[in-house]
């Protein structure tokens with residue numbers, strides 16, 4: 188487990204309703220199954236996670252159920268592993284096979300949930316870029332946990348740096364759009380640039396109480412002193428002297444760079460970056476107007492101050508974020524102590540790297556600005572906009588992040604992990620079409636008759652209907668288009684099957700044409716000869732189609748005419764080619780390649 192669980196201690200009295208009788212039985216089943224997977228000792232957190240997944244309506248009654256789980260787990264743990272296994276084998280034999288596998292998909296419980304009225308989580312982006320996969324874990328975990336406990340999920344825009352991490356209104360909208368696409372709808376929204384007077388109020392208070400001061404030292408001088416664990420001269424000024432300085436920050440007497448509010452910390456703190464950290468600073472409003480509030484404010488809170496104040500005031504109970512924020516927690520805890528606040532539960536997960544994906548915001552911004560990337564949804568990017576355009580389902584992102592979970596270990600994933608989740612979702616529903624990349628002609632002689640075939644749009648879902656093809660003959664010749672890429676598998680004198688049509692034997696290869704002879708009709712015949720299968724479209728049909736690949740290159744070919752009836756946005760499968768998202772069907776169709 189990632190954190191210490193101290194929610195199991197109290198036994199409490201349980202007010203089970205008559206209709207809840209089977210809850211205990213469910214818990215016993217889950218505990219037994221879990222114990223068998225973990226050498227005879229059931230994990231209470233896993234049992235709870237599984238229980239809530241099975242019976243979501245119990246999410247509001249977690250407190251009530253915990254003591255019951257404790258008791259049942261104790262009983263189950265009292266049995267020997269042999270006894271546990273016998274019971275499971277008898278009652279739920281299928282569970283012995285699938286338990287370990289399913290375990291990974293359930294989030295572990297949050298710590299100390301019972302200490303709060305309602306679980307409140309937040310996602311707090313700076314609207315200075317669109318969202319990308321680097322944010323997926325924070326979003327999905329915060330949202331899912333809020334759902335799991337029937338809590339609230341808050342969206343907070345942190346736009347308090349109009350100079351270096353300048354936000355833009357455009358991104359506020361794009362981020363909202365990304366969250367809605369992910370299916371993570373927020374219960375409340377805040378924008379920090381609306382809240383400046385709140386930050387001023389708390390700055391005023393801690394300066395007044397002598398817990399913060401206004402430092403006018405040159406940054407280098409301050410750093411040198413603090414690295415030697417020595418205070419700068421400003422630290423020892425009286426609160427009223429500091430309040431005067433604070434007012435000079437606000438009224439424009441000080442210019443940008445001349446003064447900063449610092450929160451007092453232990454000067455012996457082992458990390459020099461924590462010592463007397465900066466809380467608010469001046470940004471010249473004329474040179475750096477804010478995109479939302481313009482030149483209205485000249486003093487802006489820094490990250491730790493604004494975030495710390497807001498997490499408390501907005502009632503956040505569980506902060507779920509990357510472990511690079513551990514130092515920020517140490518900084519903010521001083522502020523919380525001074526203001527008499529309790530620091531929320533904080534869960535810091537490990538780093539997540541996706542091989543081959545640039546998750547650097549600055550690189551994305553630079554690349555789009557310079558024109559190296561065409562837009563936010565350039566397929567080379569790992570932005571949600573790009574994933575969306577390529578036909579990655581939001582559910583695939585969600586599932587991948589739930590399987591990653593909130594653990595502290597560093598994790599490396601590949602695009603293929605995401606594709607595997609996506610494939611599982613779209614393979615059962617994506618309609619199939621033939622796409623002939625780089626077409627060449629196949630002329631088949633001695634065809635016995637004209638062919639009319641109906642090929643299902645999905646092999647397992649007849650209800651989706653089918654596509655109709657007619658292969659006409661001139662004399663006894665059938666003329667078809669096949670992909671030049673299939674040439675290597677067509678060998679002279681050997682039989683090849685045209686999928687769902689007939690089998691032929693290649694006679695001769697000319698430039699852009701394969702001459703062949705009809706062999707037979709049935710699939711069984713092809714199978715007996717181990718004939719390779721290729722796809723095709725009738726000569727004279729097909730729409731010229733452009734496929735945009737993940738590296739932003741393009742492939743061209745002909746796609747069967749029925750693609751015209753597909754709505755843009757739908758993900759379909761080009762058989763033997765891969766899944767694509769249809770981007771445009773009017774004129775010359777354009778599709779974006781997702782994956783195999």
Ligand SMILES: [Zn+2]
Pocket residue numbers: 401402403404409419420421422
């Ligand atoms: Zn100073």
